[in-house]
Amino acid sequence: MAAFHNEIRIRYQECDMQGVVYFARYPEYYDISLTELFRVALGSYQSMVDAGTDIVVAEQTVRYRSPARFDDVVDVAITIDRLGETSMQSAYAISRGGELIVEGDVRHVFIDVPTKAKRPMPEEIRAALGAYGPESG
Amino acid sequence: MAAFHNEIRIRYQECDMQGVVYFARYPEYYDISLTELFRVALGSYQSMVDAGTDIVVAEQTVRYRSPARFDDVVDVAITIDRLGETSMQSAYAISRGGELIVEGDVRHVFIDVPTKAKRPMPEEIRAALGAYGPESG
Amino acid sequence: MAAFHNEIRIRYQECDMQGVVYFARYPEYYDISLTELFRVALGSYQSMVDAGTDIVVAEQTVRYRSPARFDDVVDVAITIDRLGETSMQSAYAISRGGELIVEGDVRHVFIDVPTKAKRPMPEEIRAALGAYGPESG
Amino acid sequence: MAAFHNEIRIRYQECDMQGVVYFARYPEYYDISLTELFRVALGSYQSMVDAGTDIVVAEQTVRYRSPARFDDVVDVAITIDRLGETSMQSAYAISRGGELIVEGDVRHVFIDVPTKAKRPMPEEIRAALGAYGPESG
Numbered sequence: 001m002a003a004f005h006n007e008i009r010i011r012y013q014e015c016d017m018q019g020v021v022y023f024a025r026y027p028e029y030y031d032i033s034l035t036e037l038f039r040v041a042l043g044s045y046q047s048m049v050d051a052g053t054d055i056v057v058a059e060q061t062v063r064y065r066s067p068a069r070f071d072d073v074v075d076v077a078i079t080i081d082r083l084g085e086t087s088m089q090s091a092y093a094i095s096r097g098g099e100l101i102v103e104g105d106v107r108h109v110f111i112d113v114p115t116k117a118k119r120p121m122p123e124e125i126r127a128a129l130g131a132y133g134p135e136s137g
Numbered sequence: 138m139a140a141f142h143n144e145i146r147i148r149y150q151e152c153d154m155q156g157v158v159y160f161a162r163y164p165e166y167y168d169i170s171l172t173e174l175f176r177v178a179l180g181s182y183q184s185m186v187d188a189g190t191d192i193v194v195a196e197q198t199v200r201y202r203s204p205a206r207f208d209d210v211v212d213v214a215i216t217i218d219r220l221g222e223t224s225m226q227s228a229y230a231i232s233r234g235g236e237l238i239v240e241g242d243v244r245h246v247f248i249d250v251p252t253k254a255k256r257p258m259p260e261e262i263r264a265a266l267g268a269y270g271p272e273s274g
Numbered sequence: 275m276a277a278f279h280n281e282i283r284i285r286y287q288e289c290d291m292q293g294v295v296y297f298a299r300y301p302e303y304y305d306i307s308l309t310e311l312f313r314v315a316l317g318s319y320q321s322m323v324d325a326g327t328d329i330v331v332a333e334q335t336v337r338y339r340s341p342a343r344f345d346d347v348v349d350v351a352i353t354i355d356r357l358g359e360t361s362m363q364s365a366y367a368i369s370r371g372g373e374l375i376v377e378g379d380v381r382h383v384f385i386d387v388p389t390k391a392k393r394p395m396p397e398e399i400r401a402a403l404g405a406y407g408p409e410s411g
Numbered sequence: 412m413a414a415f416h417n418e419i420r421i422r423y424q425e426c427d428m429q430g431v432v433y434f435a436r437y438p439e440y441y442d443i444s445l446t447e448l449f450r451v452a453l454g455s456y457q458s459m460v461d462a463g464t465d466i467v468v469a470e471q472t473v474r475y476r477s478p479a480r481f482d483d484v485v486d487v488a489i490t491i492d493r494l495g496e497t498s499m500q501s502a503y504a505i506s507r508g509g510e511l512i513v514e515g516d517v518r519h520v521f522i523d524v525p526t527k528a529k530r531p532m533p534e535e536i537r538a539a540l541g542a543y544g545p546e547s548g
Binding site: 148149150165168169172181182183207208 | 345
């Protein structure tokens with residue numbers, strides 16, 4: 001295991017009238033954290049886009065165990081579970097103070113920026129993301 | 138089948154730099170549409186909360202087939218797939234011009250408003266939601 | 275006066291832990307409503323963009339008198355107060371059940387889509403928007 | 412002058428189809444940064460609320476000079492311009508790489524948490540916020 005970790009402080013406006021984070025904000029936390037993984041692994045998400053490759057979400061899941069609250073600092077751990085020909089499966093475990101509160105998965109598909117057509121994952125991206133795979137480290 | 142249908146017009150701020158709806162907005166469309174189902178079935182979501190029962194999301198999934206865009210009008214079809222003792226499973230099919238573009242599921246758990254503890258679904262809610270079940274109609 | 279009117283139902287996720295609409299959602303209600311004005315006046319906002327002209331916000335204000343709440347239906351009244359050479363000043367009055375709850379202004383600047391440079395407002399847009407001016411009707 | 416400074420990295424989902432931060436996100440950056448000022452000045456925003464005092468926004472303005480973009484790191488400088496009997500006026504200057512890009516003001520009103528009625532600002536809050544006044548330091 002070689003999970004990537006990113007800390008996020010919960011913002012006031014991400015919480016709802018139940019006093020907890022609105023459920024649809026969690027996939028946003030996934031995305032914010034994946035941007036940080038890309039920064040470390042690849043320079044930046046934008047540099048990949050500028051080089052002609054982008055990713056789109058094909059599927060995502062969230063399982064909620066316990067709510068996060070305003071001003072909590074949560075840790076988002078990402079593992080790259082599978083690097084397919086044109087897709088990438090990543091797993092997310094969000095915890096607070098060592099307690100797992102939310103988890104789930106995202107499947108991204110690699111696309112060509114100008115045409116938006118599906119394309120094979122560039123080899124340098126595959127190599128860089130492989131470091132966060134479940135069998136790494 | 139007795140799906141509930143709700144139309145939503147895509148807002149500018151729900152779209153991202155890729156020119157399509159940001160992926161984390163779709164579970165919001167689920168939620169907005171479920172509020173409309175509750176309005177028809179139960180008077181309103183708020184009336185249920187005022188009567189002491191609320192729901193929280195335990196799990197959600199989204200599968201993306203094709204992107205929605207700014208100003209599109211999409212139809213969100215909801216089916217209540219399962220009414221358990223303390224939980225409810227709902228399925229969502231979002232289409233545009235008859236084409237299915239996004240689909241997924243949500244599992245909600247019923248809670249008691251003052252204590253936030255899990256509680257059995259009230260019978261009048263079970264009866265009202267049953268009309269949108271897969272075996273209904 | 276020839277204000278344009280647009281109705282918006284407040285969404286659950288637009289409300290915060292204070293149980294009212296989060297303050298930064300109101301300029302979004304302005305924007306959603308201006309899109310509807312453009313639809314009636316010009317065909318659509320997107321058709322203007324496709325024809326090479328876009329608008330960007332140069333300044334906005336919101337004054338809060340009374341909070342809107344989840345599931346409220348509010349009326350957003352827009353008046354186009356001034357059509358300058360390259361800019362447009364619009365005024366917003368948001369009311370609920372006839373009571374004014376929020377008001378404010380936005381100044382937009384017209385830009386050329388490819389260059390993003392400031393440009394004079396196209397004459398057909400000026401003519402169409404003039405119908406919503408304070409001196410009209 | 413004794414401005415409080417808070418850095419924010421722009422998130423992907425805060426940008427719109429124009430490729431820049433959506434205009435209504437800037438008052439959110441104000442709010443996120445004010446929470447950080449309160450953390451330093453008062454322990455935390457939540458501790459003030461728990462002690463029975465909250466704040467609501469009475470008015471806000473934003474003037475846009477230049478757009479922020481995805482992944483930019485911006486500095487939000489806050490000055491507390493005026494501490495009235497029941498209200499507080501704060502000024503915001505958002506810059507990127509030393510260039511001022513957005514500025515504006517917010518007027519907050521202090522309220523009593525249980526009744527939501529306007530109330531005088533507690534003296535310890537007045538003292539703590541005074542350090543960020545324009546005449547301080």
